[in-house]
Amino acid sequence: KMTRNQKRALTSCKDIKMKIGDPVYTEEKFRLYLTHKERFNSLQDDVEDEQNFRMSFYVNTPFGIEFEYYQDGKLVGVALGDKTSKSFSAIYTFYEVPNKRMSLGTYSVLKQLEFARQSGMKYFYLGYYISENASLTYKSSFRPNEVYMGREWRRFRNAAGDYLISKKRLQWKNSELLVKAASTTITPD
Known part of the structure; x- marks a missing residue:
């Protein structure tokens, strides 16, 4: 059962267009990733330059899947995951906030869950949960x-x-x- 916040996320993102496919690197996605990291000062990882970004998310991804989110033709979010016949693992989601009322991160998880259900997957992994990390706290609401x-x-x-x-x-x-x-x-x- 969806929470009120999750229902609001679907409503706030009703104009978002989604494209699902294999992970494909672009410079536009790297710039979007950097913008996302700047918004969450608590994010610390080793993916600081374009080569590390490409290697971490776009090279050797045999189970990889990518969700691209567009608003008015502009890329505003990307979610990367791994899929098998039984499970889906959310790897990383990065996005900009075109409108403060939009909940693109929550919307993205809901769309990934929908994909996993429609694909007959039994398990869905959201990854690390760290209550002190503002970019990860949303996970406990699912x-x-x-x-x-x-x-x-x-x-x-x-x-x-x-x-x-x-x-x-x-x-x-x-x-x-x-x-x-x-x-x-x-x-x-």
Whole structure:
């Protein structure tokens, strides 16, 4: 069941045109990526130049898929993912905000979920969730959801939005290149 915010995202992006296909690099996409990163100061990764961007997202992507979002013929967003017969993994989404009322990031996830459902995929992965990172907090609103802790998948939020695992029990370790999830020992509440 969609939340009110998710319904608003669909409405706010009703004029967006979407194109789905294989990932294809363009300089326009790299510029859009840089604009997106500037908006979220909390984004830290090793993809700072055009060559790293191309290599990270557009080279050797045998399972790759790309969603392009256009408004009035102008590219305003890109979502990259991996797909198999059973699962979809959202890799990275970057976009500009042509209108502050638009929720292009949420809209993109909804369109990727729709694609996965229509393709008969059983699993949908949104990737890392870091509550302190403003560009990643939206992920917890897609529920019910699970997190991978202690070598198993555990329910994180139920459909009503209740947290089933305290966010304090999730730890995050930063390395120079990646942000990796780790868990603490879980004790009963």
